[in-house]
Amino acid sequence: MITNQLKWVYSIAVVVAVNVALQMNQNTVAQAGSRIAEKTAASNIVRHVDTSKKLVALTFDDGPSETFTPQVLELLAKYHAKATFFVIGYRAKQYPQLVARELADHHEIGNHTYSHVILTHKSERRILKELLDGHNAIMESVGADESHYFRPPRGRFDKKVLQLARNEGYKVILWSVDSGDWSNPGAAKVARHVLAKVHSGDIVLFHDQGGNRTQTIDALNQVIPALERQGYHFVTLSELMKSTEVQK
Numbered sequence: 001m002i003t004n005q006l007k008w009v010y011s012i013a014v015v016v017a018v019n020v021a022l023q024m025n026q027n028t029v030a031q032a033g034s035r036i037a038e039k040t041a042a043s044n045i046v047r048h049v050d051t052s053k054k055l056v057a058l059t060f061d062d063g064p065s066e067t068f069t070p071q072v073l074e075l076l077a078k079y080h081a082k083a084t085f086f087v088i089g090y091r092a093k094q095y096p097q098l099v100a101r102e103l104a105d106h107h108e109i110g111n112h113t114y115s116h117v118i119l120t121h122k123s124e125r126r127i128l129k130e131l132l133d134g135h136n137a138i139m140e141s142v143g144a145d146e147s148h149y150f151r152p153p154r155g156r157f158d159k160k161v162l163q164l165a166r167n168e169g170y171k172v173i174l175w176s177v178d179s180g181d182w183s184n185p186g187a188a189k190v191a192r193h194v195l196a197k198v199h200s201g202d203i204v205l206f207h208d209q210g211g212n213r214t215q216t217i218d219a220l221n222q223v224i225p226a227l228e229r230q231g232y233h234f235v236t237l238s239e240l241m242k243s244t245e246v247q248k
């Protein structure tokens with residue numbers, strides 16, 4: 001009798017243990033799966049490119065601006081420098097001729113959302129709408145949108161943003177050098193900061209819209225020739241990416 005009871009208790013214990021083990025295993029598998037998904041999504045972010053070539057990608061956010069974008073374009077043309085413009089959708093619709101000029105000058109266009117809303121903690125639907133409306137605005141302004149690059153406003157993102165951008169075929173581009181031009185600290189300070197920080201493969205953040213960008217233009221007038229004297233070339237993001245397989 002006692003033996004039978006013990007057997008019964010033992011059987012129950014085995015069943016419970018097996019179930020617990022299975023459940024733990026399932027949890028571990030699920031956790032590993034979500035870690036892999038996070039890692040895959042994170043690998044879709046580019047801040048810098050490892051290259052031995054003296055290449056730098058200048059990027060300009062928040063345009064176009066009817067006042068400052070033409071000045072940036074003239075400056076880039078003067079130094080035969082190429083850049084990438086992360087345009088805001090509603091502004092692209094307002095100034096399609098400036099987006100067209102950016103392309104005609106062989107610069108690259110990236111998607112910076114339609115309305116420049118911060119995307120973290122937004123619903124999937126809202127994030128997707130910002131991405132697609134941004135894309136459609138570029139389409140409408142210049143008849144095509146071949147951009148593969150997306151930069152979330154203020155560089156802020158979460159897992160949802162990364163996943164949706166990836167699903168839509170975008171690489172998320174951040175930066176390795178922030179010029180700090182957005183805070184208008186003085187052109188000399190912006191230039192000194194960028195010149196002290198820049199190395200091969202860097203992606204540099206500037207703005208061609210969002211307030212008075214005179215300091216940005218003045219800083220670029222110092223930064224571009226100084227870096228050219230050091231042997232640097234200014235290329236689009238695609239050209240920078242082509243220079244290596246390693247992006248981080």
Ligand SMILES: [Zn+2]
Pocket residue numbers: 061062112116153154
């Ligand atoms: Zn922005």
